[in-house]
Amino acid sequence: MFFLLKRSFRVKTEDLKVKHKKVISLFIREVDTGSCNACEIEVANLNNPYYDVERFGIKFVASPKHADVLLITGCVTRNMLIPMIKAYENAPAPKFVLTVGDCTAECPYFKDSYAVEGPVSKHLPVHVHVPGCPPEPAQVIEGLLKLSHFADKDL
Secondary structure, three states, X not given: OOEEOOOOOOXXXXXXXXXXOOOOOEEEEEEEOOOOOHHHHHHHHHHOOOOOHHHHOEEEOOOHHHOOEEEEEOOEEHHHXXXXXXXXXXXXXXXXXXXXXXXXXXXXXXXXXXXXXXXXXXXXXXXEEEOOOOXXXXXXXXXXXXXXXXXXXXX
């Protein structure tokens, strides 16, 4: 199942489109497959006091072996293709993939490069995609909450 979130310019987390009820907690492993780091900055902002993603039961983990969700940013490059696939294989079932940013879906700026292997969906099943270049942290939270409701139905 693939959800595509519409681009919105909402910044405040209280304006999120997804009505939040604490369904399950998600453990996330972030994988940068070759980006300009703009999406990583926005994902890092999720842990600051303004967005405080942990209040939704969402935590970042250091190993894919402890993760429910792989949060992937950037075009898939040759050097990161195998590590991305290994991270997915090492995640316990059920496992979900959330892609963040336009590069993960289309590779708009780097698609003609010899080093780019294409979008993430060419290599892994993508459950939720958050568009934008870069998307705002509130949009990423919205995608994570949508994924948590989707994950709860699969459990």
